Amino acid sequence: MQVTLLNHTPEPEKTVCLAARLCYSDNAIAELEEKVEGIDQAKFLSKILGMGHLSVLEHASFSFGIDGISRVTSHQLVRHRVASYSQQSQRYVKFNSPEFVLPDTIGSDSDKKDRFETMLSSIYSLYSELVDEGVPAEDARYLLPNAACTKIVVTMNARELLHFFRLRGCERAQWEIREMAIEMIKLAKSAAPIIFSDTGPACVSDTCSEGKMTCGNPKEIRAKFKSL
16 A cells, blocks of 8 residues: 655645634735734644634645555545545556455465465456457456455545544554555644644544444554654
């Protein structure tokens, strides 16, 4: 898996501060921009976000390129609807060799790994045969498994990213999308450290939201995400 931050709103935290100040000021936007330059952005954003004024975060967006995740994970990812996606097409792209994600629970056992890879090799071989025989790739793809690798570009605003990280950074999330979320968090923090200072699952900045399904390790999880 490879996750790249392709682009983001220039000076995202300044943009969010400007939007927030505008809501409570009668100054012209040009004047507000000068004032925002001189404020303690960390203190101001902490106050605004603490008030629950989260709509201002929607003015900062982040675009990620994600390569080498399975269709299992991409199907989970696109359930987050406040986002934009562009995904590699199995209709127009032909796959000449097996590219798949191997879960550790299978890969750690040589017998299970061999059986898994043998089956995938057979699937991809039949896929290639059908394409060579003139079956359109859009029909041959019906054979391809959930393990098949995909590539996707994802754009979310900061508010939705915080929500995404809260759900998918949790130990209750499936391992692959959790690993992807953690890589995204690292990149988001580098671009906007104030906004994403307390990001991660609910237990990072609050109490665990999983009830009886909790992993039971909030201190360890909190320390892990604070150190990212």
